[in-house]
Amino acid sequence: MLNQIGLFLMTLTLLVAGLVGVILPFLPDVPLAWLGLFIYSAATGFEVITWQWLVFWGVLALFAFVLDFLGPAVGTMGSGKKASKWAIIGAILGTIGGIIVFGPLGILIGPLVGAFVGEYMVERNYKEALLKSYGAFKGYVTAVLIKVTIVLAMLVYFFVVLARG
Numbered sequence: 001m002l003n004q005i006g007l008f009l010m011t012l013t014l015l016v017a018g019l020v021g022v023i024l025p026f027l028p029d030v031p032l033a034w035l036g037l038f039i040y041s042a043a044t045g046f047e048v049i050t051w052q053w054l055v056f057w058g059v060l061a062l063f064a065f066v067l068d069f070l071g072p073a074v075g076t077m078g079s080g081k082k083a084s085k086w087a088i089i090g091a092i093l094g095t096i097g098g099i100i101v102f103g104p105l106g107i108l109i110g111p112l113v114g115a116f117v118g119e120y121m122v123e124r125n126y127k128e129a130l131l132k133s134y135g136a137f138k139g140y141v142t143a144v145l146i147k148v149t150i151v152l153a154m155l156v157y158f159f160v161v162l163a164r165g
Helices: 002-023 030-043 051-077 085-123 126-164
Strands: none
Touching: 002 030, 002 126, 030 051, 030 126, 051 085, 051 126, 085 126
16 A cells, blocks of 8 residues: 555656646656656556556657747747748757756747847848747747646546546
């Protein structure tokens, strides 16, 4: 019984840490939440959480990981006018550089600045570059909302599976 409680607490901790990681970029967010499901699944012999569900959540975790880098870039394309490839590259590089330079705040600042610089290099138009950097920010916010939804769905799934079992 004590091992079951420990397993439950470890899984719950990883799921919650994954949720916190969506906001704080130094944690791996959705993949961390998936790790919690994986550990629980493996420890219970894949009977409570089947390998099929684990693969399903794993695909969503991989999607969320990719979304970290593509969200701001896709947002620049949906900003009313198609962004140049340099704005998209700038948003991706800005996301990575922003995290490195500014830490958690960099995930907000990086895509905005990167897309702005990339687009400004091409257009030499302050307003266009600003519009497309705003698109990068919208892409980031959309990615965060999707990732929060995925982790919350994992948490709900975990409790539903436990209630059935």
